[in-house]
Amino acid sequence: MAPLAQATTLAILDYWHKVEFFIPYGLEQYLDELEEWQSRPLLRSTLERPDGDWLGIDVPEDKAVTGYNLFLGIFDKSQISRVCESVLPHPQTASNDESAFENEERTELEGLTCFAKLPLDRAGNPVIDAISISTAPWALGQTLASGLQSLSYAAFDEAREDLIQRLRDFMSSRGPFAGRTMQASEVLKLQTLLCDWAGFSPDDAQPVAVLAAKVKSLNGKVSEKAVPDDAEKEDEEEDVLEELDILNSFYIRDIERAIEGISSGNIPPTLAQYLIALPATNRIDLYSEGGCTAILNALRPRFLNRGHWLADADQSMSLMQQFALNQIREKTENGGLFAVNGPPGTGKTTLLRDLFADNIVQRARILAGLAKADDAFVKDSCRVRFKGNSSTVTLRPLIDTLTGFEMVVASSNNAAVENISVDLVKRKALGEAWRQFGYLQPVAHNIAVKDGKGGATSPQGEQMPWGLISCALGNSRNRRLFNERFSMFSLETKSSEHPKRFWDWLKEPNPLSFSQAREFFHQADQAVEYALTERERLAQLLDIIGHGSEADYLAPSIARIQAAKTQIDVISAAQIGNQQEVSTLQQTLQQLILEQQLIDRSSPGFWARLFRTQEAKAYFQRRKSNALNQLSTHQGLTDLQTKATKLADKMSEATGHLEVEEQNLSELTQQWCDWNAEYDRLRARLCVPRLPAKALDLVSDEQLQIEGLWHDEELARLRSALFAAALQLQQAWVHETAQSGGALRTNLVGVNKLLSNQVPEDPDHTLRIWQNLFMVVPVVSSTFASFANQFRGLGPSSLGWVFIDEAGQAVPQAAVGALWRARRCVVVGDPLQIEPVFTLPTPLIDALGQLHPVTADNAYAPHCVSVQRLADQANRFGAYASFMDENIWIGSPLRVHRRCHEPMFSLANRIAYDNKMVYGLRNRAPLADPLIDLASGWVDIRGAVERKQSVPEQIEFMTKVIVSLFQRDRALPELYVISPFKAIRQAMREQIMQVEWQYPAPKRDELKHWVKRSIGTVHTFQGKEEKTVFMILGADPENAGGAQWASSKPNLINVALTRAQHCVYLVGDVELWGTLPYFKEACRGETNLPRWKRGDFAVIAQKVKSDKSVSKTPALE
Template identity: 30%
Template sequence: MKNKQANQILRAWDLAEKISGGELDKKAKWFSGDIRKTAYQKRESGTINEKISQNNQSSDQHVTISLLYLGAYKKQDLRDSIQNIRFRDTEMVQNRDPAKGYSVALIVNSDWSFQKIEVPYAAYFYLKLRQENIEEAMHGQQYDDFKSQLSQQLEEVIDRKRADLAECLALANQIVLKTFKLAGTRNVSQLRGLFQIQDEPPMLNSFYTEDIERVLQASADDSLLLKYLGLNPDIATKQEVDQNRDFISKLLDVENLPDGRWPGPEKYFQSLMQQVAVNVIRDKGPIKTDLKTVNGPPGTGKTTLLQDVFADTIVQQAKVMAQLEKPMDGFRRIKPIELFSNCKYNAYELIPALQGYGIVVTSNNNSAVANISKEFPSRNKIRQYPNENREKQDEYRTQLEEIDYFSDLANRILETADSWGMFAVPMGSKANQQKVFKHINHGVLKKQLSVYSDSWADARQNFNTALEAVHQEKARLHRMISIVERANPSVVDQAYLELKVVDEGIEVLNQEIANLTQKIENTRHRLVTLPKKRFLIFWQHETPTHDSLRFHISNLNKKIEGLNERVADRRKERRHVVHLIAQQEKIIREVEPIQKQLKKEGIVVFNDDFWRQTNEKRQQALPNNSRVLQNKRARLFIAAMRLRKVFICEARVPISNAWEFFAHQDKLVFAEDTLALTAGFQIMQLLIPVMSTTLASVGRMFANFGENTIDNVYIDESGQATPASAVGIAWRAKHLVAIGDPAQIEPVVTTNEATLRTIARDFKVSEQYLLPTTSVQQLADQGSIYGMHRSNHTWVGIPLWVHRRCDSPMFEIANEISYENKMVQGKPTKLSQVERSRWINSKGKATNQQFVPENVTALARIMKKRRDEGKSLDQMFVISPFRAVVNGITNKLPKEFNDGAISKKWLQEHVGTVHRFQGKEADVVFLIIGTDQDTDGGADWAFSKPNLLNVAVTRARHDFYLIGDYHRLKSKPYAEVAARELPLLDN
């Protein structure tokens, strides 16, 4: 990139990512037993000549390699020593990183002859820090030479003729330990590795460094990425959306309501800010932008709004399809490409009008990606009526099942029997891609796309009819709402007040005129009776007093004239007000039946009455919408899916060829062939509208994709993702939407903060880019136009306020500690519900870090009680901020039950640290704090921010139990709110 500041940020991230890597693969096995025996046998049967021939042969699927980790160390211990010695930082890490690092990955051929080594930069970085060579640690100018010299040493050791393999490996490990100044063992049985593998070794540094380095080498700046980095100077003025009457009223005009909607219950509207988010994402706002963010607290419907966004995306593309005489008119042939020997496939691209509708969902949270992939195609997500109306026939589900959007393929890929269609599929990891390509290949597609009974003409007509029905309903609503908006009773009330003022003014003026008239009469009478001065005998002469009285009368008449003019003006004004009243009253009389109809249909209008409501009522309403329109919009989506299927089936050649290019992209050797790949991916997304991947798999999945090659990217749970993790996907995206909540779990960063601050200073970038608390969401928020300012003046994305998950008091606790009491409770209160949530006062002596055994005894007692009352254990989560506490619970809880109810599988799925449960929910949640007086620093850490408590408490739908030492913990920040809201129960 050309932008110097962007380069510095990316280089700093590149280093931070590199030093976070170098971990032993979780699948690594000990070099002992059968593995060691097999290695000896292969070593004895091999020769150096075989090694040379092996290196020269072409890639063969039967060729295997082995990878042995040398110079293993505990990453947390090494970081702690550097933190204490180099940075003089003695702060205790409460959740110690259990990961094991390695210094060298020794890669050998199938005969255990040397092939190469890999040195993770993390090991080199920490070595140089311990040698106090910070410059070299930061920039690694001698790294390649260091690696080359070490490689030569190890090759000589491993490939010694007639040398015992165990001795070779032991010596190699000792060389590595000495080189990296580590303590270790000569026992080769204590070495671990990956043995007889065919795939390339796992990434040695980070999932993200290759993408970051690729972006650094790009010849041009990417405007979207610059916005994400906060470096785009042309960004438009921020648009405050929260409580903005003028903006919201215009944005949510009925004409701006997206035509398509997810086929959920028609009675359930989006909340006010949910629809604001949907409309902004669908580019209905006054300013078009390629970076948008949504900040949604737990239970505020982030997934629900995405359903509507995706549904409308499908509908908009269907509008283009419906204009074509035949589906093949939507494609342009590029050229034939030889994928296999003497086997060419024609490459196609979509016509420009059909491009731009692909959807990729990604996240740092594996469960979030899985939820999108599994929930959207699920039949349970298609409901015309709420669950309580099960006796009614669900036409939405019936119609989609009749269309059968390749549900059989979806069921095979998702390993379920519940899919209505292949709407979303996980694609990121190599395993997921292999599964997809196993079930979707050229032969399968040829067969699947040949079986359909619908015709293009019928599908087009059906879609156009459904689209016209939506437009007609919008027009009907627009007419009624326009009339109602003109009829404003408050205008009449104000007019009557004005009329009263005018009449009172006229009365006052008339009184003044009467008073002046009386003064004139009195003055005239005085003038007549005033004696005149005699002149000679016969003549009388008027005195100066006479002249003065006449002048006074003249002035009084002028004042009366002025007052009469004012009376005339007031009477004119009165006639205008009377006319206005008559006009408005006529309108009001005319709209009375319309208002009754709107009320009958439950339609809300953006008028003064709406904005005078409480915020709680406003947030839960969606003006300018109707159940009729909800129904027609959902049916339009269904019609779009029907049209889409026929389109795909009649264009099976471009579809199946596109899949071949993506599945065998390694065979696209020429630069111009990448167009076939990226164009083919857009065609692939006709078949699967939503593809999901973890951020960690983006670099692998889109290795051959360049800048601006993916249409629409949605990063879910982006508050959990490190900023560097989104560089590759942001660079490839044409449009990016980040959805998350910085008030929940922060990114997991194991590198200590002092090291990250040092990197920031060295690369001369703001610490905000490197701090462990900074997330994709926070960075994207700063680059987004639409959002709001929090009370601390921080700019965040479009806020969602209506919470529909938790009962009291969980809602109140989360609302106060994390959301400035701005959330609105949207979940109906059940009067019969017994409030069981409690703070269980339990204390004891911590036996392993923060673990207190007495807490588990208290936990088991409550769990048994709730089970006896009929609550399934499968509807319970047990959460703690600390790994040590989770380990203690895992070991002790089965013993407390002693009836086999607590299985290993249950523990794996229902017990864990807070981080594991973001995005999940259960009826009952237990939060175990642990700690005692001696380990109180752990409790201070757990409650130093509201995030952990917020996530824990919002996992609970109905009941929440906090188990810990009440009297020691109750006064800690944020815990005091829980202490106030949760009734105390002594153990």
């Protein structure tokens, strides 16, 4: 890497490293996931009492304590803002300023955080090796003491070593209490130690610590509540004498690894591309003529992916989906980064599915080339030792050619990860013709079983897994659950399809042997190659026949014949002229001979010649002149003869050339006829695409955008069948090599230990073990928060493929670890959806950026750019998109939208996408039985705000709608209530939870879950969709600052609109919001929404009147 590039990348990573120092740990989110009895605050007064039972937690009779988490140094996240205000030079903005609302709504600086998490065993003895430290208190103390400029990787490394020594000293000082229950005085001592180390002390109003119990049911099950979903950090199980785990930041460790690697000159291409933007001069604008030509060239049949998802054959890729897919396969063949920009509903998941399918097919080709299944492994085995474990595992690594196909889906959004990795295995993800196909289906079924209080329950219908093509890993709970279901327990359910753990499935005979599956795969592969060869040939014929006539094709040959004839005519004329000259010279020569005879007859006598008389002299002169003229004439005749010979040769050559060209014309004529016959034969059997008259027509031709090029049902079926054959081959290989004595069998024991958080002593073994899991489960997922822990021990470019989904909502530093480990990375997302949520005040982020020129312009700032924006800038293929007052470069764009009905599509298209999206929804008919019998519209409700932006009248209206729907349907409604503002979210949730329901009422737990799932800010619903969406706007004319902020960018309303599949209702003051940017599009032109009043929603109750078995609901007025 060049020194300048190295310095640039290090400056960016150092900036993100500093930002991560300040990220507070979300203690409150952790505690919210626990039962109320499961945690208790530890006040100083409690800990100072000599008789205080600080470990006392009242545990229900059916539970038993397995250990504790002690959270030390409790303080409120808002202290970060207060410290920043005291040290930063810029004053806080006024309350009505848009940036103030930006900070309030986009930042997450509410609730409790802490200095450290210390696990305790069941007896209360500290497990000091597993302590986790938050960097935020240290960063605050360092900033207060020496300013932001004192923050550095080196300074923190030194502080880390200092803390390690302090903890050593603490453990040494325990004396008689070593190995025994921790004393209350020791909790206070640790608190003081941490405060002294950090140079920062919490507010005295907060408890010193919080104690949380880890429990299990007396039936032996560990409580799921013991490990909350948000607590995705777990120990890297390093010895405290060597290392400290970071509690608050998921990304610091990977940023540090990248810094160390780059400092030594080692940077993977994916990370390098991500950090250093491609020069604008290297870009190809896909909306330009040159870009459209590039699209047409890339969509030749020979470039089509061989493996195709098991979808209905009539479902084709859109034009830009197929272009992106083809380019990803070509441009990342040897590694690299490719960004796809996909607005909602444009088929990002469909695109990824085909990439998964094709990778599995490419790997199957290697398997199919093996003489026997065992040849997939190297001959020599090795012994794998795990840290802290005396037992070893025998490992026979895979051959190198079978590696590099590992596929990991990553995102900062849990829902996005599950949308791909969890939904991928469900039968609803398959086309109707493929619903009975299976790959390790009983094992996938076993993993998907819900094991609750009522016993084990299998998924039903389309929710039933078809195969173990993917799994959701990431946090320790997910890894443990997968490990248990895959290896340890076969669950029993009432389903006719029996779930089985892997080892039980292995006992059953496989339908195909490896050799049989290999033969089937070869046949399917050959069928696809033949089909693609035919279509490529048709494409070639179209290039010729489709762009000209026979006359056009033969014209050059005819022109050459005419030129040959003209040449012959010229030569012939030259020969005639030459012959005429010969005749003339011959006549001249004859005259000179006669003249010589006459001269000789008049020859003077002897004496006259002797004495050279005048007569003699005249005679000799005449004779000499005649002789010279004869010689000249003879020479002329010789020259003409030479010329005649050359002309004869030229004539022979020209005649031969004419004969060749005439033969060539005959052959070309026959070739044209043959091509026409071949074209007619192929056209009669194959689907001929409608090609654009000129390349630039691709931009405006909506039908071409929807249908794409070179898709037909026969080819789709063949490619899906090839994917199915690849999975059959993979299953046969797994079944054979995992039998007793097989290499995969012992290798999977290593996988089991790895998923149980055991760490190999040799880091090289870690990757070798992971590669075996990917041979069984091709795709695994992880959130960014869990990526470092899940793939600890893996080095740069170790994973074949990383797919980053919803990248527009991820802060840029979140992807560093994934990109560092990825050989190839595909980034998909939409920067015009919700921007990343950040957890720090923007003045602090800005001030940290100002510490280096590379980061001073916010080009890498977490509150200004996302993973998607940086990845877009690395992509050569893209387009310029209008965003507010600038044109931004987006990666390869997807354009065909197939999710939302009108008016959501047209509104979003106009507001956010410059009308570049194409409406591709097949079934555009309205819902036969809508939730509410009212079209999408604007519910004009006005009122004065209470509690920031919340308008009570709007909250009351929405509450009545929800209650009425529940009373009508006896179920909580399937809808989303979205707002730009946290205050409205909170008011709505409180109001619903306080409703005095008529009988029957929803269960409290069910209602709580529904409220959490269905009511939230716009940020909450990124990546989700529902048939009906209400957007509560709030604000009033006297307090319009929030409305101005919410309308300052298209993102908020764009997300709300594109969550709704069938109906969207804006609830708010039309006069206020209808004049604001972006929102005003809902009040004019073709996208003008009808106005509704509260009373119009009485249709909810009216629908009930036709059903006498259900009591009438109160009307909304």
